[in-house]
Amino acid sequence: MQSFFQTLVSGLSFGAVYSLIALGFSLVYRTMGLVNFAHGAVLMTGAYLASTFYLSARLPFAVAVPAAVLATGVVGLLIERVLRPLESKDVDLMLIGTIGAGTVLEAVAILIWTSSGRGVPSPVRAAPLDVGGVRIPVYNLVVIAVAAVTMVLLTLFLQRTKRGAAMQAVAMDPEAATAVGIHVGRSNAVAFAIGAGLAALAGSLASPMLFVSPTMGDSLGIQGFAAAILGGFGSIPGAIVGGLGIGVIGSFAAQWFQGYSDLVTFVVFTVLVMVRPTGVFGEKTVNRA
Amino acid sequence: MSTLVVENLAVRYGGVSAVRSVSFTVPPGESVGLIGANGAGKTSTLRALMGLVPRAAGTARFGDRDLGKVPARHMVRLGIGYVPEGRHVFAGLPVEKNLLLGAYASKWDSSCRARLSEVYDLFPVLGQMRGRLAGALSGGQQQMLAIGRALMARPVLLLLDEPSMGLSPKLVEVICSALQRLRAEGLSLLLVEQNAMLTFEVTGECLVLENGSVAMTGTSAALRDDPRVRKIYLGL
Numbered sequence: 001m002q003s004f005f006q007t008l009v010s011g012l013s014f015g016a017v018y019s020l021i022a023l024g025f026s027l028v029y030r031t032m033g034l035v036n037f038a039h040g041a042v043l044m045t046g047a048y049l050a051s052t053f054y055l056s057a058r059l060p061f062a063v064a065v066p067a068a069v070l071a072t073g074v075v076g077l078l079i080e081r082v083l084r085p086l087e088s089k090d091v092d093l094m095l096i097g098t099i100g101a102g103t104v105l106e107a108v109a110i111l112i113w114t115s116s117g118r119g120v121p122s123p124v125r126a127a128p129l130d131v132g133g134v135r136i137p138v139y140n141l142v143v144i145a146v147a148a149v150t151m152v153l154l155t156l157f158l159q160r161t162k163r164g165a166a167m168q169a170v171a172m173d174p175e176a177a178t179a180v181g182i183h184v185g186r187s188n189a190v191a192f193a194i195g196a197g198l199a200a201l202a203g204s205l206a207s208p209m210l211f212v213s214p215t216m217g218d219s220l221g222i223q224g225f226a227a228a229i230l231g232g233f234g235s236i237p238g239a240i241v242g243g244l245g246i247g248v249i250g251s252f253a254a255q256w257f258q259g260y261s262d263l264v265t266f267v268v269f270t271v272l273v274m275v276r277p278t279g280v281f282g283e284k285t286v287n288r289a
Numbered sequence: 290m291s292t293l294v295v296e297n298l299a300v301r302y303g304g305v306s307a308v309r310s311v312s313f314t315v316p317p318g319e320s321v322g323l324i325g326a327n328g329a330g331k332t333s334t335l336r337a338l339m340g341l342v343p344r345a346a347g348t349a350r351f352g353d354r355d356l357g358k359v360p361a362r363h364m365v366r367l368g369i370g371y372v373p374e375g376r377h378v379f380a381g382l383p384v385e386k387n388l389l390l391g392a393y394a395s396k397w398d399s400s401c402r403a404r405l406s407e408v409y410d411l412f413p414v415l416g417q418m419r420g421r422l423a424g425a426l427s428g429g430q431q432q433m434l435a436i437g438r439a440l441m442a443r444p445v446l447l448l449l450d451e452p453s454m455g456l457s458p459k460l461v462e463v464i465c466s467a468l469q470r471l472r473a474e475g476l477s478l479l480l481v482e483q484n485a486m487l488t489f490e491v492t493g494e495c496l497v498l499e500n501g502s503v504a505m506t507g508t509s510a511a512l513r514d515d516p517r518v519r520k521i522y523l524g525l
Contacts, residue, residue: 162397165386168379178362179364179365179370179439180391180441181365181366
């Protein structure tokens with residue numbers, strides 16, 4: 001029973017990271033109608049920036065992570081600016097452009113940080129909490145809390161602010177959005193930057209639990225992408241539920257099937273998506289005719 | 290108050306001429322209709338005015354502004370509201386958010402709230418549905434929402450593209466009386482329609498477009514009695 005809860009908590013903290021990644025995917029999809037295939041590479045960039053600020057510049061982790069989120073947001077703005085001519089032609093072209101942008105980011109990361117990767121020590125040195133015999137690493141709780149606060153803030157931003165409403169309007173109908181005075185290009189840039197910031201947050205939170213390397217975005221990106229689909233692509237609550245779901249499934253798969261954990265996780269994922277193709281919170285797809 | 294002056298407007302898609310040469314004027318407080326069959330160039334004319342498609346030739350001025358130099362997103366600041374063909378509401382957002390987004394260019398303050406209740410007064414059904422997702426509304430309600438959204442910016446000139454499309458005769462009447470009321474309040478209208486009867490009721494002057502050119506022009510009352518118009522557009 002104890003090992004069950006141990007596995008569950010570990011799954012939830014990885015799930016919180018996947019949720020953040022899925023949020024970035026869903027936000028960009030919801031506001032731009034675009035699946036951002038550079039998302040994993042952006043995450044890796046954020047993780048490297050955070051670890052550099054933390055280990056080399058010796059900033060406190062709580063400062064290094066927000067700094068990396070901001071810096072990666074600027075990287076997102078640059079990517080959107082470079083790809084914007086493609087978007088005005090066809091959003092599918094921009095999708096291919098994001099694959100290219102991801103490749104470029106990985107190459108740049110290898111040039112700057114080499115391909116060997118680095119470990120990041122946990123910033124929380126306190127002993128694990130003992131809850132009824134279940135040992136919970138404090139850092140895992142920090143990750144879950146930070147992810148939860150971020151999700152609440154993002155939801156408030158989309159539902160309560162003018163800019164958030166405008167960003168959603170742009171996705172639903174760019175032309176009608178233009179007619180009411182919304183700058184579609186600027187709205188997309190902001191959406192892309194927020195998505196990049198979310199990826200950076202996920203990457204830097206995950207780095208003490210994993211290993212920072214130029215290819216870390218590939219597997220994390222896939223997990224987050226699966227999480228977004230499982231929850232219902234484009235749905236904000238769906239991203240959260242999907243992320244936690246993939247995290248918990250993956251954690252139990254690792255416990256019971258060791259080396260086959262990814263295989264088992266994605267078989268379960270495939271079956272779930274076959275049963276419910278629209279995902280848990282599946283909505284009508286956003287049409288950009 | 291500003292006058293809309295359109296001179297020799299032309300629109301081409303690739304090598305195909307959608308609008309060859311169209312000229313007209315909408316003076317302040319006046320209401321002008323563009324009627325014609327499918328493909329006559331009505332929608333292209335409106336979209337070119339809004340800057341949503343490029344103009345191949347001609348000029349459009351609104352007061353002292355050359356609309357050719359104004360990006361589409363700034364039209365609303367000049368007081369030009371646009372109700373697109375096929376309604377184009379923000380389907381995944383609630384009715385009231387749709388309306389508030391209509392006032393995106395201004396502050397969401399008390400005057401915006403006042404405008405909101407004016408729109409609910411014009412279309413009471415929108416007030417009853419304010420929390421509902423726009424995509425869940427009927428076609429007629431979406432049309433009212435699209436008009437209401439454009440009104441939220443307090444335009445002086447409203448461009449409407451086929452507001453009667455796909456609506457039942459009863460709903461066409463609702464839209465018709467709303468447009469008459471707006472006109473009585475001093476709003477200038479440029480109405481593009483296939484429904485000639487509706488257009489004649491709402492506008493003072495009309496142009497009949499055929500193959501991208503102006504085939505006939507005159508007061509709506511005169512055109513309604515014109516034998517050719519009666520035969521082709523009214524089926525009488």
